[in-house]
Each structure stands twice: as structure tokens, then as C-alpha cells.
Amino acid sequence: MYTPHTERDIAQMLQAVGVDSLDALLRVPDAVKLRERLDVVPALPETEIVRRFEELARMNAGASCVSFLGAGSYRHYAPPAITALAMRGEFLTAYTPYQAEVSQGYLQAIYEWQTYICLLTGMDIANASVYDGATALAEAAIMAINANGRQKILVSRAVHPNYRAVLKTYCDGLDVAIEELPIAEDGTTDLRELARLAASKEYACVALQSPNFFGVIDTPGAAEQAASKASGTVLVAVVAEALSLGALQAPSQWGAEIVAGEAQSFGVPMAYGGPYVGFIASTKEHLRRIPGRLAGKTVDSNGKEGYVLTLQAREQHIRRERATSNICTNQAHCALIATMYLALVGKTGLRDVAAANLERTRELAEAVDAIDGCSLHFTAPHFNEIVVCVHQPAKHALAKLEQRGILGGVDLGRYYPEYANCILMAATEMTTTQDIQLLTKALHEVVHVHARV
Amino acid sequence: MSTPVSDQTASPLIFESGQDGRANRYFSRGKQLSEFLPREALREDLPIPDNSEMDVVRHFTRLSQRTFGIDVGFYPLGSCTMKYNPRVNDAMASLPALRDLHPYTPDAFAQGALRIMWELERSLCSLFGMAAFSLNPAAGAHAELAALLIAKAYFKSRGETRRDKVIVPDTAHGTNPASAAMCGFKVISLKSDKRGRVSVDELKKHLGADTAVCMMTNPNTLGLFEDHVHEITRAVHEAGGLCYYDGANANALMGNARPGDMGFDLMHLNLHKTFTIPHGGGGAGAGPLGVVKQLVDFLPTPYVRKKNDSFVLDFDVPKSIGPMRSFWSNFAHIVRALAYIYANGAEGLTKVSQLAVLNANYLRVKIREFLETPYDETCRHEFVASAQELKKATAVRALDIAKALLDRGYMAPTIYFPLIVPECLMIEPTETESKETLDAFVDALRDIVETAKRDPEQILAAPVTTVVGRLDETRAARQPDLRWYPSP
Numbered sequence: 001m002y003t004p005h006t007e008r009d010i011a012q013m014l015q016a017v018g019v020d021s022l023d024a025l026l027r028v029p030d031a032v033k034l035r036e037r038l039d040v041v042p043a044l045p046e047t048e049i050v051r052r053f054e055e056l057a058r059m060n061a062g063a064s065c066v067s068f069l070g071a072g073s074y075r076h077y078a079p080p081a082i083t084a085l086a087m088r089g090e091f092l093t094a095y096t097p098y099q100a101e102v103s104q105g106y107l108q109a110i111y112e113w114q115t116y117i118c119l120l121t122g123m124d125i126a127n128a129s130v131y132d133g134a135t136a137l138a139e140a141a142i143m144a145i146n147a148n149g150r151q152k153i154l155v156s157r158a159v160h161p162n163y164r165a166v167l168k169t170y171c172d173g174l175d176v177a178i179e180e181l182p183i184a185e186d187g188t189t190d191l192r193e194l195a196r197l198a199a200s201k202e203y204a205c206v207a208l209q210s211p212n213f214f215g216v217i218d219t220p221g222a223a224e225q226a227a228s229k230a231s232g233t234v235l236v237a238v239v240a241e242a243l244s245l246g247a248l249q250a251p252s253q254w255g256a257e258i259v260a261g262e263a264q265s266f267g268v269p270m271a272y273g274g275p276y277v278g279f280i281a282s283t284k285e286h287l288r289r290i291p292g293r294l295a296g297k298t299v300d301s302n303g304k305e306g307y308v309l310t311l312q313a314r315e316q317h318i319r320r321e322r323a324t325s326n327i328c329t330n331q332a333h334c335a336l337i338a339t340m341y342l343a344l345v346g347k348t349g350l351r352d353v354a355a356a357n358l359e360r361t362r363e364l365a366e367a368v369d370a371i372d373g374c375s376l377h378f379t380a381p382h383f384n385e386i387v388v389c390v391h392q393p394a395k396h397a398l399a400k401l402e403q404r405g406i407l408g409g410v411d412l413g414r415y416y417p418e419y420a421n422c423i424l425m426a427a428t429e430m431t432t433t434q435d436i437q438l439l440t441k442a443l444h445e446v447v448h449v450h451a452r453v
Numbered sequence: 454m455s456t457p458v459s460d461q462t463a464s465p466l467i468f469e470s471g472q473d474g475r476a477n478r479y480f481s482r483g484k485q486l487s488e489f490l491p492r493e494a495l496r497e498d499l500p501i502p503d504n505s506e507m508d509v510v511r512h513f514t515r516l517s518q519r520t521f522g523i524d525v526g527f528y529p530l531g532s533c534t535m536k537y538n539p540r541v542n543d544a545m546a547s548l549p550a551l552r553d554l555h556p557y558t559p560d561a562f563a564q565g566a567l568r569i570m571w572e573l574e575r576s577l578c579s580l581f582g583m584a585a586f587s588l589n590p591a592a593g594a595h596a597e598l599a600a601l602l603i604a605k606a607y608f609k610s611r612g613e614t615r616r617d618k619v620i621v622p623d624t625a626h627g628t629n630p631a632s633a634a635m636c637g638f639k640v641i642s643l644k645s646d647k648r649g650r651v652s653v654d655e656l657k658k659h660l661g662a663d664t665a666v667c668m669m670t671n672p673n674t675l676g677l678f679e680d681h682v683h684e685i686t687r688a689v690h691e692a693g694g695l696c697y698y699d700g701a702n703a704n705a706l707m708g709n710a711r712p713g714d715m716g717f718d719l720m721h722l723n724l725h726k727t728f729t730i731p732h733g734g735g736g737a738g739a740g741p742l743g744v745v746k747q748l749v750d751f752l753p754t755p756y757v758r759k760k761n762d763s764f765v766l767d768f769d770v771p772k773s774i775g776p777m778r779s780f781w782s783n784f785a786h787i788v789r790a791l792a793y794i795y796a797n798g799a800e801g802l803t804k805v806s807q808l809a810v811l812n813a814n815y816l817r818v819k820i821r822e823f824l825e826t827p828y829d830e831t832c833r834h835e836f837v838a839s840a841q842e843l844k845k846a847t848a849v850r851a852l853d854i855a856k857a858l859l860d861r862g863y864m865a866p867t868i869y870f871p872l873i874v875p876e877c878l879m880i881e882p883t884e885t886e887s888k889e890t891l892d893a894f895v896d897a898l899r900d901i902v903e904t905a906k907r908d909p910e911q912i913l914a915a916p917v918t919t920v921v922g923r924l925d926e927t928r929a930a931r932q933p934d935l936r937w938y939p940s941p
Contacts (some may be wrong), residue, residue, distance in 0.1 A: 001801045002537050002729070003808050004887040010811065013888060017831075022807040025814060025831060026706070031683040032715045038708060040576035041791070042797025046541050053788070056569055057550035062562030069555040071778055079479055081510055083547075089524030090517040093538050095864075096735035097520075101919035102859050105462075105519030106734045112467050115936040116859050119501055125935050128735070131591035134779040142635075162779050169753070169775035173602050173636035173718035216492050251495050260781065271546075271673040271778025272566045273556035273592065275737030287933065293735065298929035306921035310929040318630035318872070320639040326631035329725065331735025340513055343467050346503035356480050358489035382709070383720035402559060410557050415583045429480055438835065 010198070044307075050312045066435045067407040068364070070161050070385050070426020071213070072133065072240045074277075076353070077429055078267040082340045091336060094327070096293070100308040101300075110293060110295035110332070111341040120245040121237075121259040122252025128293035129335040130327060131242050133262025134166035136278035139325055140260035141167060142206035143282070144234035145176060146324070154203045154233070156181045156189040158212035160240050162302035167207075181302035182205075182369050187216040187378025187387065195227035207256075209238035210248070214417075214424065215361075215385025216378055217248065225255030242266055242385075243357065244280075246350035258282040259286060267341030278333035291325030294330075330452060356429035357384040357444045358434075364427040367440045373447030377422050382411035385426045387412065387419070390447055394423045400446045406439055456663070460920050464515040468937045471502030477651050485713040492665045509663050515591045516609055519920050521732070521864055529816075531835045531867035531879025532626065532674055534704045534726035536809075539796065542729060542789035551788055557781040560765045565763035566686040568717060573791045574741075580802065581703070581720060582713020583743030589753040593701060595777060596669070596721030596740035597632035602774040603719065603744065605636050610772065612782035616665040616694070619787050622651050624675060626701060631667045643872060649675040649828045653684050664694035668747035671698065671706045671715065672833035674871045674879065676813065686716025695719060695748075703727045704883065705810060705834035708803030718745045724736060724783075728790035739786035771891040789868045809834045816882050819895040823902045829875055835881035844876050849905040849912045851876040856923065857915040861897040 005276035007012075010022070019025055033257070044052060057063075067075065085164075090105070097103030103199045110128045117126035130136045141153050155164055155170070157180045164178075169226070180198075184190040189208055206228055212218040220228070220235070230233045235252035249437060264276040280290060288311070296310035316323040345353065361384045368374050368388050378385040390397040396412040401408035404437055413420030488496050504512075522528075528535035546552065556565055559759060570588055577586045601619065608616045612844065619633035630640040640661050646652035653914045667689045671679045679685065686696045698712040698720035704727045712720045724730045725738035732738065744752060748756030752774045766781060797805060801923035810833050811836040817826055817836045824838045840851045853879070867879040903910045916922065 001885045003799055003805065005808055005811075005884075009888045010808075011558065013811055013815045017811070017818055019814075019831070022811060025486050025810045026709045026807055028678065028706075028710045029680055032710060033711055034714065036579075036582075036711075038580040038798045038803075039797035040793050040802070041572055041716070043797045046796070047796045049541060049792055050545070052672040053545040053548060053551070053569075053792065057548040059565030059568065060554050060558070060591050062558035063550035063554045065556060067558075071557060073556050075553070077479060077556070079477070081506055085513040085517070088514070088753040090515040090520040090522045092731045093522035093524045093535075093735055094544075095530055095533055095535060095732050095853040099521070099859060099865050100924050101856070101857065101916050101921055102521035102864070103734075104920050105516030108466070108519070109516050109865065111936065115466075115468060117502065118936050119499070119939070123610060131595060131737075132779040132782075134776070135595075146651050160779070164777060165776050166644075166778060169602065169777060170598075170635075173598070173605060175637060186747070209653070212562065217490070219494075228610040245496075247490065247496065248494055253496070269785070270555050271552055272554040272558070272563065272782075274778070274783040275739075275785060276738075276779065277887060292522065294933075294935055296929040297934040298925045300922040300924050302922055304921055306924045308926055308929050309931060310935075313930070315627075315878040319590045319631035320627045320632070321634040323627070323634070325590075326594045326596045326598055326628050327737040328626075328628050329723075329732070329738040330547070331591075332735030332736045333731070333858045334737055339467075339511070342501060342505060343504060344477060345479060346471065346476050347499040347501045348503050348857040349479050350499065350501070351486065352480040352535045354484055355484040355486050355489070358486065359484050360490060361738055367718050381494060391572075398559075402562070407555070407558065407562070425879070430700060431772065447772045449686065 004077045036191045062407060065405050065407045066438050068409045068425040069407050069426055071410045072242060073270050074265045074426065075270060075428055075430050076243060076265050079344050081269045081344055082337055086337050087341055093337060097309060104306055109336055109339055111297060111307055113335045114295060114344045116339060117279050117281050119348055121281045122250030123259055123286055124284040125290065126281035127290050128359055129282055129293060129331040130278040130292055131331060132162040132276040132278040136165050136260035138161045138170035138282050139236055139291045140236045140258045140280055142256055143207055144236065145284055146289050147234060147286065148204055148232050149187040150202060150204040150310050152177045152179060152203050154179050154181060154206040156208050157183050158189050158442045159207055159238055162212045163238060185382040186216045188380050190220045191220055191224045194224050194248040198227045198231040198233045201231050203233050205234040207236040207238055209240060211241055211383040212386045214238045214378055216380045217383065219254040221433045234341055236260055241383060242451060243354060247354035260285060263338045266338035268337050275334050277331040277338055288428060289324055292330050335372065354430050358432045360427040360429060361386060363438050364425060367436050371440060373446050374443060384428055385424060388425055389421050390423060391421055393420055397446050398423060401442055406442050462920065464512045466937050467512055468502055469509060471504035471510045473503060473828045475505050476503040477506045507537050510681040526862050527880050527886060527894055528864040529880045530864060531881040532701055534881060534883055536729060536883035537885035538729050538731040542792045544790045546785040564764060565737045566784065567757055570787055570793055571759055571764050573787050574757060575905060576794050577741055577743065580707060581743055582711030583720065583786060584746040585749045586741045586754060587745045587752040587789055588741050589777050590740040590785055592738040592743050592780055593721050593723045593740045594612050594628040594632055596742040597633055599626055599742050599753050601632055601636040601861060602695055603640060603748055605746060606751050608665060615663055618657055618663045619665055620667040623671060623873055625668060625670060629699060649677050650679050651685055653681050653688060656685060657688055660692035664692045666695045666697050668697040668699060670702050672702050675828050675837050676827055676832035676835040678833055690862045701726060702834060703804055707806045708799060709806055718748060724786050729787045729793045730786045737783055739783040754899060754902050755781055759823060773897040805884050812882040812884055812886060816880060816891055820898060823899050835879060838878045838880060839874055840876040840878065843905060847905045847909040847927060849909050851878050851936040853912050853915060854878065854901055857901040857912045860914040863894060863897060910911045
């Protein structure tokens with residue numbers, strides 16, 4: 001129970017308070033009294049708790065399978081130094097650093113995180129984090145809506161389907177309409193209509209993801225950037241695989257005013273979907289509209305440098321219904337992990353790991369493309385994911401791979417009916433040649449059997 | 454002015470250290486990016502430093518030494534429930550087959566994870582009297598937003614589109630009105646009565662055909678139980694509205710009374726408060742959202758369902774407001790919370806809130822000997838004290854008391870909240886603190902008040918033992934310095 005009270009303590013404390021029982025302290029009106037027997041999991045000693053969770057963990061066969069799953073959550077190497085540092089109780093058990101004088105370490109780490117995100121995205125400012133990549137996109141859209149007051153937004157269909165779904169959830173609340181840009185044959189976003197749509201000046205923003213959901217590098221050309229800028233349509237860049245920033249152009253170089261991203265790849269475990277860490281970075285024009293916490297540098301009463309949470313007048317605890325967002329608790333500890341990751345790998349490591357992802361993905365692509373009955377669906381350059389057409393419903397092929405202990409990827413038919421024969425596969429620096437051989441052997445059997453039937 | 458203390462834990466910004474050629478060897482070397490991608494797709498520079506692992510370890514170890522957590526000392530931060538975070542919970546969340554599970558793992562290959570989610574959901578339903586919980590929201594405010602989206606969708610499904618008002622007491626957390634605004638609702642702030650509670654008569658003046666939701670915290674942020682809660686929820690229901698329970702203060706009643714029995718239709722819990730998840734310096738948290746039967750179909754997707762003896766993630770819920778986040782839940786925290794419930798069982802959790810309330814009342818009766826406690830009656834898990842009289846006599850304010858506590862090795866209480874109490878100190882000890890710790894805290898606080906009366910300058914100069922003194926927040930806001938820049 002983690003309570004230190006002895007019977008004697010309880011008796012003394014009750015006496016000090018002047019009541020005769022614990023029940024008397026918690027008395028509630030009859031009308032709202034607890035009348036039901038509570039049905040929760042049984043109390044266990046710690047030895048049994050460990051046994052119970054080990055048993056539950058064994059029921060997750062997927063954790064030990066050969067896996068090519070990606071699609072917004074990636075298996076990357078995390079140096080063990082991260083866990084050793086991040087699990088220090090001073091970091092782990094701190095609250096939001098409201099009392100700056102005893103939170104200088106954490107505040108400095110947030111300032112370092114904000115800097116890393118700025119350096120990677122090419123933006124002027126970044127916040128202390130939001131929940132994840134999807135909510136980062138939703139919050140970025142709200143920033144754009146607040147910037148130009150327009151009530152419609154444009155999103156590429158090649159943006160992560162879950163991100164688009166969350167965007168819709170948020171936009172439904174604000175009565176904002178979403179329109180989607182189609183996907184071109186090579187796997188990039190079809191931007192031919194962008195200039196015309198932007199010129200209507202009806203759209204608060206246009207959101208493009210690169211690498212997009214299909215792993216394809218998907219950035220607008222100079223003409224589209226100019227059209228969106230000229231019309232006051234905020235270009236929002238979505239980055240679902242932050243590791244790609246170690247190799248690819250910073251979104252600032254392709255015209256982004258706001259970058260909404262997910263930094264799970266920087267040392268944060270996949271953990272069946274969370275917690276992850278979203279980030280929002282932007283040009284300085286959007287400073288007063290950025291949601292959530294910001295750490296800033298200042299001086300103390302002796303002129304010594306120090307850090308505080310700043311520009312809090314944007315936030316819910318000060319501004320209430322006029323705040324830029326309702327976010328309070330963010331993902332500070334995951335951002336701390338990502339900061340540690342970036343500090344440890346440095347620019348050399350980040351380039352090396354990006355190169356390793358490209359190398360393993362090329363090996364996967366070549367191996368799969370060589371199989372009769374499999375083909376690469378998109379031709380545009382990609383980062384660490386590929387779309388493989390198996391010329392049969394992807395979900396059937398994946399089920400057969402599962403029987404062979406292989407998680408082959410994500411069935412694209414789940415989100416795109418027109419790609420129901422396609423699998424989205426990811427390879428990272430953790431993918432081995434042996435993994436790829438196991439997959440190709442199994443795929444060969446799967447597509448071969450199908451061809452015979 | 455005080456003299457600065459020695460500051461051996463200082464560490465320069467990570468960007469100001471490191472050298473090219475000092476990289477750690479985590480990954481294989483050799484390939485050039487241009488072997489794989491066209492040059493125009495590649496970035497030119499990446500101005501981040503290469504540091505040795507040892508230097509990085511030392512840097513963050515020092516930063517940790519400049520950070521105060523529950524593990525360092527008593528943390529009586531009101532409304533934040535800073536209780537001990539059991540280490541076994543972290544160990545369970547770190548089991549490789551839980552930590553390294555991909556969210557797109559097919560259900561059949563993730564039965565353990567799904568069962569963990571389901572067991573937590575079922576336990577929360579019973580503990581709080583709800584029909585179902587969604588584990589989707591990432592934090593309390595996120596759950597509030599989801600709840601209000603549900604209310605909006607629910608009224609729309611009934612053709613009641615004129616319901617656009619959300620009623621929020623003036624003692625409510627700031628997230629309540631901010632969440633309402635994010636769904637386009639108009640916010641009505643309700644003035645508390647003399648007893649620090651929602652007045653049923655005052656509430657009734659605002660109820661009508663435009664009422665959507667009434668959001669309440671119970672006990673409220675003064676630490677007082679809303680003893681008319683049943684009449685309040687009944688009045689809202691009679692007007693056709695829904696009642697929302699902000700579970701930030703659930704540690705005060707867990708296992709002893711249930712929001713469902715009080716008439717609430719929607720509620721959230723902060724697993725990072727009541728259920729011992731470490732707050733991590735500002736997150737990640739987890740904010741399960743509970744609803745009554747008629748709202749279950751509107752919950753965010755996916756929802757964990759039990760089918761015969763196995764578990765599935767159900768994405769096919771036509772009336773759902775949709776997902777609130779990229780993936781299904783803050784799962785590592787679901788693991789931690791369930792481990793905590795296993796450690797307690799129903800009986801243990803009931804005792805937890807009883808002892809949390811005992812600790813708060815014990816502090817209240819000790820502290821009222823030297824500071825006024827404006828609502829002086831039996832409190833729940835927290836209470837408010839005020840430095841108003843002290844300020845008049847000595848110029849020492851709540852802020853100064855907070856800073857003087859830092860000097861004495863304590864985290865400060867929440868200050869200047871709730872907004873209706875001048876010079877407010879909101880104190881929540883939690884049940885994991887011993888009588889000895891509480892007694893020592895009372896002594897420290899008494900010493901501060903006595904010193905303030907004798908020599909206010911000493912308290913006004915606090916803190917003097919911390920690595921920096923009071924920081925210039927005005928300068929931080931007027932000349933924002935939010936990042937480091939590489940030298941050109």
C-alpha cells in the first residue's frame with residue numbers, strides 16, 4: 001500500500017484532528033454513499049505482482065517476432081546510458097518545474113530539447129512537447145487557424161492516417177472543415193491543385209508529411225511553396241519519423257512555417273503505442289500562438305544565468321478559456337529521453353544511423369522486389385519504409401506470414417482501399433540480413449502458394 | 454542581497470561542449486547518405502555536437518542534481534497528488550515484451566498487453582462507478598477535451614444543437630474552461646458560496662435549454678467535499694445537461710465514494726496523480742476517460758473488448774468521436790497503474806484515500822496554529838491556508854513562504870490557486886508521507902512564519918541555499934531566450 005502509518009500513528013493523528021475514526025473523516029451524504037462491493041484485481045505481494053506481469057508479458061508473442069512494422073512507431077537502438085540517466089529519481093519523480101530555483105536541471109534540459117528540435121527542423125522556436133505526432137498536427141492546425149482566422153484546412157492523404165483521424169476529431173470540435181490532397185502515382189502528394197486551392201485564401205494551412213506515410217520523401221517544389229506563402233496559407237510540415245531529420249533537408253528548407261512531429265525514434269520505447277513525444281516548432285512569428293510549456297533563459301537576483309517556464313500568459317492556468325491550448329501535462333520525460341539520445345549520438349551518430357536505415361531499407365527493397373509476385377509499389381525516393389504490392393489482399397498475405405512468426409508490416413487496405421494489396425514495411429538499423437532472409441523466404445512461399453491456387 | 458552559494462553541479466549547455474571526432478560508436482560507419490538519396494533531398498549541415506558518453510552522463514547527472522523530485526523530499530503540491538512512485542511499477546513497464554511491443558502488433562500477438570488494458574479498465578469502472586473507460590487520452594486535459602467532444606456529439610445525435618454552454622465553478626482547474634473553449638463551448642464561471650462550494654441556487658440561475666455540461670471537481674480545489682453534489686447533478690440533468698467529474702482530486706475518495714453514484718456522466722482520472730505514475734517533470738501522464746452507459750458508444754477509438762477468452766482493439770465504433778492520439782494509450786503507464794492496483798486491491802485503495810485525508814487534516818490542524826485556514830472544517834486530501842494576515846503584518850507573501858520552504862529542503866505547495874483565496878497556499882501531503890515527515894514540515898513552516906514576524910527581510914530574500922536565487926520572470930517573458938544558437 002506504500003503507506004507508512006502505524007496503528008499508533010493513526011490513533012495519535014485522529015486525536016489531533018479531533019475525530020474518532022477514519023470513516024468519520026470521509027463521511028458523505030447518504031444519497032451518494034457507496035453501496036456496491038468493489039470489483040478490482042486482487043491484492044498481491046510484490047513477488048506475485050512480478051510473476052503476474054511476467055505471465056502477461058509472455059502472452060505478447062509479437063514482441064519476439066521478426067518484425068517489419070513501422071508506420072509511425074519505430075524500433076531503433078537506444079544506448080543503455082539513456083535508461084541509467086532518465087530513471088534517476090530526481091528527473092522521474094519531479095512535477096512540472098514551477099519552482100524554478102529547485103528545477104534548474106530539468107529546465108536546462110527542456111531548453112536543450114527546444115534547441116535540438118530547432119536545429120533539426122530549421123525553425124526559430126520549439127515548445128517543451130505535446131502528447132504525440134498526431135496531436136502535434138492538430139495543435140499546429142489550431143495555431144494556423146488562430147493566425148489567419150480561416151476555417152478550412154488542407155491535408156495530404158499521404159499524411160499518417162491516424163494523424164488525419166486525430167486532426168478530424170479536434171476539428172469536429174472547432175467546426176473546421178478538412179479537405180484532402182490526393183496521392184500521385186509515384187507515392188508523393190499530388191500538388192497540382194495546391195496553387196489554385198491556396199489562391200482562394202480559404203485555407204488556414206496545408207499539411208504535408210515527409211517522409212510521408214508510405215516512407216516517400218514528399219516535399220513541395222518552389223512554385224507550391226511560393227503559392228502557399230503568397231496566399232497566407234501556413235505550410236505545416238509533419239515529421240512522423242524524426243530520425244529522418246539526421247539525413248533529410250530541414251523542413252525550413254522546403255517552406256515550412258510550422259513543424260509538427262513525433263520524436264519516439266529518439267530513444268523512446270515503442271511500448272505498444274505510448275507514451276511518445278510530440279513536438280511543435282515554428283518560425284518566430286507564431287511565438288504567441290504556440291501551445292504548451294516553454295523554457296526560457298533569464299537571470300536571478302544576483303545576475304546569474306538561470307532558466308524558468310516563460311510566456312505563461314498563453315497557458316490555461318493563467319488564461320483559462322482564452323488560452324492557446326488546454327494542454328497542461330505534456331511528455332516532458334520522453335522529451336528528456338530524446339534529448340539524452342541526441343546528446344549521446346551527436347551529429348555523427350545521427351548521420352550514421354540515418355545511413356544505416358537507408359542501407360537496410362534498400363536491402364529489404366531489393367530482396368522483396370526480386371520475389372516473383374511481389375513488387376515495389378511506389379518509385380519516388382524513400383527513407384526507411386517501402387510499399388510492397390503482393391498482388392493478393394495484403395491482410396491474407398500478412399496472416400500467412402504471422403503463422404510463420406513474422407510480422408510483415410501494416411496492411412495498407414486498412415486505411416486506403418485502393419492499396420488493399422499493399423503492405424507498408426519498415427527496416428531500421430535493428431533489421432538484420434537474417435531477418436530479411438526469413439521474410440523473403442516466407443514471402444516467397446506465401447505469394448507462390450497463392451499463384452498456384 | 455544574498456551571496457550565491459557554491460554551484461558545483463553546474464553544467465554548461467550541451468551545445469557548448471564536445472568536439473568533432475569525439476563521437477560515440479553506436480552504429481556502423483562508412484556509407485554516405487548520397488549513396489542512397491539525391492543530393493537535393495539531403496540536408497547541408499547538422500550543427501549538433503559530438504560528445505563522449507562519459508561527458509553526456511556527467512552532464513545529465515549534474516542536471517538531475519539540480520532537480521527536485523519526490524525522491525528528494527516532501528512535495529506537498531496541492532491538486533498534484535505527489536505520492537511515492539513505487540519502483541516495481543517501473544520494473545514491470547520495462548519488461549521487454551511490454552516495452553518493445555509495436556502498436557501495430559496483431560491482436561492475437563498482443564494478448565498480454567490487451568489483457569492489461571482490459572483489467573485496468575474493468576477495475577476503474579468498479580472503483581468509480583462508470584460503465585466504461587477509454588484509456589486513449591494522454592493526460593487529464595486531453596480527457597476533458599475528449600469528454601466535451603463526446604458531449605457535443607451526443608447532443609448533436611439528439612438534435613440538441615443549441616446546447617453550447619459549459620458551467621465551471623470559479624475554483625476549477627484552468628484546463629476545464631480551456632478544454633471547453635477548444636470545442637467551441639461558451640464558458641460560464643460559477644461563483645462559489647461562502648462555504649467554498651457550488652451554490653445550488655446560483656447554479657440553477659444558469660441552467661436551461663442551452664446547458665451542455667457542468668464540470669466539477671469533488672472534493673473541490675479547496676479540499677472540500679461538495680455536499681450538495683447530488684442536488685447539483687440532479688438539477689443539471691433536469692435541465693437536460695451532462696455532468697463532468699474532473700478526477701484530479703480522486704485520491705480523496707477512491708474506494709470510499711464514486712462519481713458514478715454522485716450522478717456524474719463523464720469523468721477522467723489522472724493516473725499520474727492517484728495511481729502513482731511518476732510525473733516525469735511534467736509528463737507523460739495518462740488520463741482515462743469514464744462514461745455512463747448512454748455515452749459508451751461515443752468514446753474515442755480504439756476500445757479494448759473481451760470476446761470469449763480473448764481481447765481485441767475495436768476501431769469500428771460508428772458513433773465514436775474518433776481517436777485522440779496517434780496510438781492506443783500511454784501503455785507503459787497503464788502497466789504501472791495496474792501494478793499499483795494489484796499492490797493494493799480494493800481494500801488497500803480504500804485505505805489509501807482514508808490515510809490521504811487523515812494526513813491532510815493532521816497538517817491542517819497543526820498549521821492553523823500559525824497561519825489562517827479560511828475554510829476551517831474537515832478537509833479531504835488537501836486544504837488551503839492563506840498568508841493574507843501575515844502579508845498585512847510583515848509584507849511576507851505566499852510566494853515568499855514558498856521560496857523559504859525551498860531553502861529548508863521542501864517543495865513548495867501550490868500557491869495563488871484556487872484564485873478565490875488571497876495569498877493562497879494549497880497543501881496536499883498524500884498518504885505516503887509519515888507522521889514524522891509531516892511534523893518536520895509543520896516545524897519548518899512555523900519557523901518561516903515566526904521568522905517573518907521577527908525578521909521579514911530574511912524570508913523576503915529566500916531562497917539562498919538553492920543553485921540560483923529568484924529568477925527574473927519579467928525579463929524571461931519580455932526578451933524571450935528559448936534556445937541556443939550556433940555561432941555563425
